[in-house]
Amino acid sequence: MDKREEVLRISGVNVRKCMRCGKCSGTCPSYDEMEFHPHQFVYMVETGNIEPLMNSESLYKCLSCFACVERCPRGVEPAKVVEAVRLAAIRQKGNNHLKASAVPELLDEDTPQQLLVSAFRKYSK
């Protein structure tokens, strides 16, 4: 399946609802950590430019705090788009992004606990 279709199917989000106001990125607490910001995720998925997102560290910097989902005036749910790209990346065959053994040395003292919890939830599968 086409990567764009896959991401749209996993997320269940209609990215065309986005009116490009940028409130998601205005509210994002992890903004400075991310190479691609929430509004870019929505826009790049809409235009089918998925590869750079799948290879970006930004996937793992999203806290899944859902502030963007909560405040989006159009109900676009950007965090679900990020999550869908993340799942699409994980589901690629033979393309492991992270081994459990690698976690300790990657740990950052400043990382919010929320991110760790979120990560464990995602990688426990």
Next chain:
Amino acid sequence: MQRIGVFVCHCGTNIAATVDVKAVAEAMKNEPGVVFSVDYQYMCSEAGQNLIQDTIKEQKLTGVVVCSCSPRMHEATFRKAAAKAGINSYMVEIANIREQCSWIHKDIMTATEKAIILARTAVAKVQLNAPLTPGESPVTKRALVIGGGIAGIQTALDIAEAGFDVDIVEKQPTIGGKMTQIDKTFPTLDCAACILTPKMVDCAQNEKIHIYAYSEVESVSGFVGNFTVKIKKKARYVDTTKCTGCGICTEKCPKKSVPNEFNLGMDNRRAIYIPFAQAVPKVATIDADNCNMLKNGKCGVCAKVCTAGAIDYKQQDEIIEEQYGAIVAATGYNPISLEKYDEFAYSQSKDVVTSLEFERLTNAAGPTSGQLLRPSDGKHPHTIVFVQCVGSRDTSGCGKEYCSKICCMYTAKHAMLTREKYPDTDVYVFYIDVRTPGKLFDEFYRRAVEQYGVHYIKGMVGKVAPRADGKLLVQASDLIANEQLHIEADMVVLAAAIEPDKSARSIATMLTASMDTNDFFTEAHPKLRPVESPTAGVFLSGVCQGPKDIPETVSQASAAAAKVIGLLSKDKLTCNPCVAHSDELMCNGCSACEKVCPYGAITYSDKEFRQPDRTVAIRRVASVNEAVCQGCGACTVACPSGAMDLKGFSNKQIMAEVDAICK
């Protein structure tokens, strides 16, 4: 047996592309009573109308069926054409094969089949049509305007100018509405009060205009030309004929801490008050909820200081009844409540204000006498952030789906005026789109950017966090720079969405006028009848019909007035002849019809009837006042004996239509 002609319209390709019009015309030739059937490119054209007229004469037609667009479009056209050719205009029926067929179907086969059924149905009805003659009803030459803001004021002035009496009902103690609270108007920057108050004074001085301030509409009955309206004059506890508006009572009243609604609660007024200096009528009003005398009988200061003896603690609400020929809704708007927008900290910080509050903070009659000071500490703000689209264009359920239309321009005005008066202030405007479609609007916005150095940033504020030191930490995105911004602001101004006034819904119910899902009144036609409600005799003025700025409101107000004047200048109105009538021989006198009639058109009387055995019996039977009946048909459904029937839509005709559909 009728001699019926069927005329099938192509409507260019509107119908012909989806419906096989020739097949429809051909099929109708076999219908009983049809002596002529033809298709034509544009039935509504002059040539099309001539075709109908010539055929009526040549074929000696008694009935006509036109298969075309909705009867709302051209029923009147074809009825007039038929009348010119000598047949009664109510012998014409329209089969709507455009809106109800070609436009909503894609498949030619099924659309054609449906068009044939619709045509057959109309033919079946015409078989039973009878000639009808419209009656006449008188017009009360007086208009009512509900709402005394700039929309209501302009409508009333224009109606009065044409020589008709007009009453304004305003629920606040003064007319003037929202415009009295606005400081300057875009794009010319005239002072709002300077251009509004002369119009308010004109209203007060005009002999043709009567202002019912501090009053509300209680009930409306009747119909176009003949409305009866009950108006509640709320007790002011002040005799308006004696009060001189000197204002001594408003200075001496000991109750000092009532939030002043004119300044949106940012300062206080007394329990007896005059909203502002130029109020019309300039008389005091006692706020009964806050008056010690009215609450527990202990005070009476205002009565003691009033040299005119105008204070009357025993005053009661008064209901008056008036007759009107036309009613204009001009109920206006309010900014939405921001309680669902916690992220902007509106309820947490006094320094986060709405745009309307900002108007008061910059107005000379406002709580700060026009000095732009922070509400929290009275200090001059050096960084101000304006946030656009707060609650507008919002489909998340917290706000409104529509664009509030006025915010882009008033924010540009606020930003520009701030920079002009306080050049040491940094002003940021966060926008999604800047919408400036209006005369000199875009020039105005560009002036704010280019001449006044307002920082316009494409992006939205994500959150506002009040800090302990009084600063507001604004976190926002700058989409063009692809950056997240953190601004330490002294004030944040939210361009809150606007919504129709809460009273609009109950007024719409009283007027039987329709509303959309946002509680804006709907127009009779969105393009071609924009100031009329679908309910005859009810007109729309101002924001109650949809968001608009002052110039647009004034234009629409004058347009509504023109429509009212057109109505009131008639001595008689032609009534719809499709009214109910009662078959007295079948009526059993049960009163079911009288109870359901919304217009009070049905009365009962005792009548003598000759019985089969030649004796005479007295029975109670219904009769319909045809001038009052609006032909809604409620009585025909309620009548258990089948005595009530609607002319032009008789039970027999409707059953014949159903039979034709089911054939």
